Amino acid sequence: xxxxxxxxxxxxxxxxxxxxxxxxxxxxxxxxxxxxxxxxxxxxxxxxxxxxxxxxxxxxxxxxxxxxxxxxxxxxxxxxxxxxxxxxxxxxxxx
Numbered sequence: 001x002x003x004x005x006x007x008x009x010x011x012x013x014x015x016x017x018x019x020x021x022x023x024x025x026x027x028x029x030x031x032x033x034x035x036x037x038x039x040x041x042x043x044x045x046x047x048x049x050x051x052x053x054x055x056x057x058x059x060x061x062x063x064x065x066x067x068x069x070x071x072x073x074x075x076x077x078x079x080x081x082x083x084x085x086x087x088x089x090x091x092x093x094x095x
Contacts, residue, residue: 008078014042015085016051019067023083024050033082038063042086054088061086 010032013023025047042061044054054060065085072078 004075006072006076006078008080011079011081013081013083015083017085017087019065019083019085021051032080036063036066036082036084038066042084052088059088059090062089 007030010029012025012027012029012033014025015021015023040063042063044050044061045056063084064087067083067085069081069083070079071081
């Protein structure tokens with residue numbers, strides 16, 4: 001363990017239905033991501049790699065789980081990883 005300040009990387013992994021498979025979307029940043037909450041709507045329209053794309057006219061993704069992992073690669077960098085799990089739900093007017 002060192003007291004030396006290390007650069008921090010922020011990563012976001014987005015999964016569908018559970019955290020078992022590979023993420024459907026991944027991004028890294030040198031700045032933190034904005035706040036994310038369980039129940040938030042997650043837009044699927046700007047990414048084509050979904051396994052189970054919601055039907056845009058009557059379904060959407062919501063965040064069903066969030067997992068945070070913080071780790072250090074000794075002497076190199078800190079990483080804060082946020083893992084989101086999404087599920088497809090109908091829009092409120094479809095219930």
